[in-house]
Amino acid sequence: MVDVGTDPTTGKRKQLTRTFGTLREAKAEYARITNRRYEGTFVEPSKITVNEWLDQWLDRKAEDLEESTVYSYTMTLNRVRGKLGHIHLQELTEDHVEAWMRWALGEGRVRGGKAGAGLGVTSVEMSLARLKEALNRAVARRLIAANVAQEVTIPRKARKAERSAKAVVQPWNVEEVHAFVRAVKDDRLHAPLLLSLMGLRPAEICGMRWADVDQVAPRKRCKRRRA
Numbered sequence: 001m002v003d004v005g006t007d008p009t010t011g012k013r014k015q016l017t018r019t020f021g022t023l024r025e026a027k028a029e030y031a032r033i034t035n036r037r038y039e040g041t042f043v044e045p046s047k048i049t050v051n052e053w054l055d056q057w058l059d060r061k062a063e064d065l066e067e068s069t070v071y072s073y074t075m076t077l078n079r080v081r082g083k084l085g086h087i088h089l090q091e092l093t094e095d096h097v098e099a100w101m102r103w104a105l106g107e108g109r110v111r112g113g114k115a116g117a118g119l120g121v122t123s124v125e126m127s128l129a130r131l132k133e134a135l136n137r138a139v140a141r142r143l144i145a146a147n148v149a150q151e152v153t154i155p156r157k158a159r160k161a162e163r164s165a166k167a168v169v170q171p172w173n174v175e176e177v178h179a180f181v182r183a184v185k186d187d188r189l190h191a192p193l194l195l196s197l198m199g200l201r202p203a204e205i206c207g208m209r210w211a212d213v214d215q216v217a218p219r220k221r222c223k224r225r226r227a
Contacts, residue, residue, distance in 0.1 A: 077131065097148060
């Protein structure tokens with residue numbers, strides 16, 4: 001039995017009890033816990049799982065983020081939960097995260113393409129980034145001693161292979177653009193579709209109000225420029 005501090009709520013002394021087969025093992029563990037306590041690196045044993053911690057972390061993050069960002073975080077971390085979520089947070093290792101990363105790159109896709117194919121490097125990197133952020137917070141909360149995902153990175157070979165395999169998409173020529181404009185002329189989303197040809201990203205177009213869209217003024221401005 002060893003003192004591990006006081007309860008911040010009640011102020012009562014907190015003690016940790018561990019059982020070992022020999023006195024030597026017990027003394028070694030007592031010394032380890034005592035040293036870590038004085039160094040400020042001691043972490044109390046906890047049975048919280050990775051999934052449970054991610055739920056808590058996302059709940060706190062949601063208070064400071066837009067709904068769309070929270071949704072993005074949720075979807076990104078869902079890629080991690082299936083393989084790592086059941087593991088106790090304090091038992092998660094760098095090998096676990098490394099194995100997940102290689103699985104995700106090799107066969108982690110479950111939607112948006114052929115099931116069982118690998119996820120893209122960017123998708124895996126985003127999931128790693130969110131996991132690292134959540135684990136950093138767990139370190140700050142003294143739930144774990146270190147962020148085991150911190151040094152896990154996408155292999156350079158995987159990045160190079162993805163670049164080599166990616167097909168080069170040729171931009172439309174003038175005739176193809178004109179054909180597209182004629183095809184969508186009577187569509188109810190005619191204006192947004194035209195805006196997609198002007199360099200605006202899909203999210204920017206979706207965020208606009210109909211009152212912001214003026215299909216006449218741009219043509220007039222173009223005529224003035226040509227004049």
